[in-house]
Amino acid sequence: MMQDWWKSAVVYQIYPRSFMDSDGDGIGDLRGIIGKLDYLQDLGIDVVWLSPVYDSPNDDNGYDIRDYRTIMEQFGTMEDFEQLLTQMHSRGLKLVMDLVVNHTSDEHPWFVQSRSSQDNPYRNYYFWRAGKNGHEPNNWLSYFSGSAWEYDSTTGEYYLHLFSRKQPDLNWDNPSVRQDVYDLMRFWLDKGIDGFRMDVINHISKVPGLPDGSHPNERGYAWGGDFFVNGPRVHEYLQEMNRQVLSHYNIMTVGETGGVSPADARLYAGFDRQELSMVFQFEHMGVDSGSGGKWDIKPWKLTDLKQVLSRWQQELHGVAWNSLYFGNHDQPRPVSRFGDDGAYRVESAKMLATCLMLQQGTPYIYQGEEIGMTNVAFPSIEDYRDVEILNFWRERVEQGGEDPEQVLHAIHVKGRDNARTPMQWSADDNAGFTTGKPWLEVNPNYREVNVAKAVADANSVYHYYQELIRLRRQYSSLVDARYDLILPDHEEIYAYTRSQAMEQWLVVCNFFAGQPEFILPAGISYEISELVLSNYPVTESAAVNQFTLRPYECRVYRMMRQA
Numbered sequence: 001m002m003q004d005w006w007k008s009a010v011v012y013q014i015y016p017r018s019f020m021d022s023d024g025d026g027i028g029d030l031r032g033i034i035g036k037l038d039y040l041q042d043l044g045i046d047v048v049w050l051s052p053v054y055d056s057p058n059d060d061n062g063y064d065i066r067d068y069r070t071i072m073e074q075f076g077t078m079e080d081f082e083q084l085l086t087q088m089h090s091r092g093l094k095l096v097m098d099l100v101v102n103h104t105s106d107e108h109p110w111f112v113q114s115r116s117s118q119d120n121p122y123r124n125y126y127f128w129r130a131g132k133n134g135h136e137p138n139n140w141l142s143y144f145s146g147s148a149w150e151y152d153s154t155t156g157e158y159y160l161h162l163f164s165r166k167q168p169d170l171n172w173d174n175p176s177v178r179q180d181v182y183d184l185m186r187f188w189l190d191k192g193i194d195g196f197r198m199d200v201i202n203h204i205s206k207v208p209g210l211p212d213g214s215h216p217n218e219r220g221y222a223w224g225g226d227f228f229v230n231g232p233r234v235h236e237y238l239q240e241m242n243r244q245v246l247s248h249y250n251i252m253t254v255g256e257t258g259g260v261s262p263a264d265a266r267l268y269a270g271f272d273r274q275e276l277s278m279v280f281q282f283e284h285m286g287v288d289s290g291s292g293g294k295w296d297i298k299p300w301k302l303t304d305l306k307q308v309l310s311r312w313q314q315e316l317h318g319v320a321w322n323s324l325y326f327g328n329h330d331q332p333r334p335v336s337r338f339g340d341d342g343a344y345r346v347e348s349a350k351m352l353a354t355c356l357m358l359q360q361g362t363p364y365i366y367q368g369e370e371i372g373m374t375n376v377a378f379p380s381i382e383d384y385r386d387v388e389i390l391n392f393w394r395e396r397v398e399q400g401g402e403d404p405e406q407v408l409h410a411i412h413v414k415g416r417d418n419a420r421t422p423m424q425w426s427a428d429d430n431a432g433f434t435t436g437k438p439w440l441e442v443n444p445n446y447r448e449v450n451v452a453k454a455v456a457d458a459n460s461v462y463h464y465y466q467e468l469i470r471l472r473r474q475y476s477s478l479v480d481a482r483y484d485l486i487l488p489d490h491e492e493i494y495a496y497t498r499s500q501a502m503e504q505w506l507v508v509c510n511f512f513a514g515q516p517e518f519i520l521p522a523g524i525s526y527e528i529s530e531l532v533l534s535n536y537p538v539t540e541s542a543a544v545n546q547f548t549l550r551p552y553e554c555r556v557y558r559m560m561r562q563a
């Protein structure tokens with residue numbers, strides 16, 4: 001098995017709570033996933049990234065782990081897990097688990113011990129500090145609204161939680177923490193899993209002293225990311241993890257690293273770094289956010305999106321590996337965010353997939369993207385479940401007195417539950433996801449948008465994804481060919497080439513409903529061209545030099561130069 005098999009792989013992310021329920025409790029589970037492995041194999045993906053399935057009180061739907069070595073009861077048993085892994089491997093599918101070790105659940109035994117007394121051996125597994133002048137130890141904001149500190153009356157001190165108050169941050173400066181994490185990683189790797197997605201892994205090293213963030217808001221709180229994002233010892237810890245654990249297995253790792261630049265990514269995922277295989281960057285996820293962050297919605301510009309993605313392509317080429325994604329369990333649905341989820345849902349979903357998956361890097365398909373699932377706009381905050389959404393509502397509406405309609409609109413556009421509505425399998429009740437009451441309501445468009453309908457329709461988004469995945473597998477040049485953006489200033493067309501030896505790919509995507517003229521820039525020479533893929537019927541398939549694009553039209557040409 002090649003050491004870097006993940007460079008040519010296509011990954012499919014499963015959010016288990018919403019994928020398939022086998023026992024009618026309204027919550028997805030492992031046996032539900034087992035029942036859908038043929039579907040995943042037919043799609044053509046190679047790897048499944050499985051969001052956390054460990055025991056958890058589900059304050060953050062499994063990203064708050066209470067026991068790293070047992071399966072969450074709602075998801076099934078360890079025997080179910082081992083059957084899932086065996087059945088995936090028998091189909092040639094690989095399984096990457098979600099490693100959440102920046103923090104645990106506050107119900108994890110380590111934290112239960114740690115909070116019990118100031119001299120407990122586990123006290124320094126977490127960050128405990130005395131208050132300052134009647135306030136929290138510093139002014140950091142949590143990602144989930146409010147202070148990043150929670151007062152605990154048992155010992156009269158505060159503990160740090162960058163996320164929910166039920167997700168206390170682990171103290172990675174403590175060597176015992178690191179060894180216990182490495183042990184739990186080996187527990188799963190020795191079962192035969194094929195790697196880890198590492199949750200907020202670039203947050204594990206905090207600046208000593210935990211200094212205040214600058215520019216506090218009117219309530220006195222500030223972004224503290226300067227003191228925990230890409231912290232002072234993060235590479236030391238990841239290189240130690242690689243030496244002691246990762247390098248002993250033929251696996252892939254992807255770090256979730258919000259706040260990294262391409263230069264940072266070269267340190268985390270450089271071919272010569274012995275840290276991670278690749279990272280998830282977030283710059284392109286910020287093109288529609290203003291200075292106030294994700295909830296400060298601003299119109300996005302295609303030139304910004306092209307500039308960000310192209311910079312990542314060029315600055316990692318040949319030195320580090322890239323991940324490619326538009327969606328996941330934290331992001332709104334791409335077809336609603338960057339495409340058209342109305343009249344041109346099918347065309348724009350295909351176009352977005354083409355634009356993304358033919359770039360250099362490992363593509364990640366989030367469950368439902370392959371059938372063009374869309375955002376949902378529930379009428380009431382009562383319909384939402386995500387801790388980030390509910391804390392945002394409480395802070396802005398209940399405490400801040402802001403306009404509920406405006407806050408609900410921001411949730412409709414950017415809320416994480418957009419991606420967490422149950423997978424839409426059929427037009428049956430609850431979209432065939434469950435025979436019970438779903439933990440989160442199904443998107444009302446499931447009768448129109450579902451797997452059964454997509455598989456039966458040769459022109460569906462699903463069959464187009466199959467074709468795209470086949471294309472990547474057929475042409476190895478798509479793994480290593482160099483990416484070059486063309487028409488950088490065009491506000492409607494995203495076009496790029498991928499070049500290797502005498503072969504050149506031309507990918508042309510119309511991101512909007514207009515009908516712009518594509519003109520091949522001078523200097524791109526070729527002798528032979530072949531239209532390999534498109535999301536519309538194309539008659540003048542040879543006309544690669546100039547053609548008019550239809551709404552959300554994309555075309556892929558393979559061109560050859562003669563020696």
Ligand code: TEU
Nearest residue numbers: 060063100143163199200258294330388
């Ligand atoms: O997300 C980390 C992260 O950066 C999120 O705060 C993300 O930016 C935000 O959700 C976008 O609105 C990881 C997991 O993917 C997320 O599901 C967890 O809630 C979080 O860590 C804490 O474990």
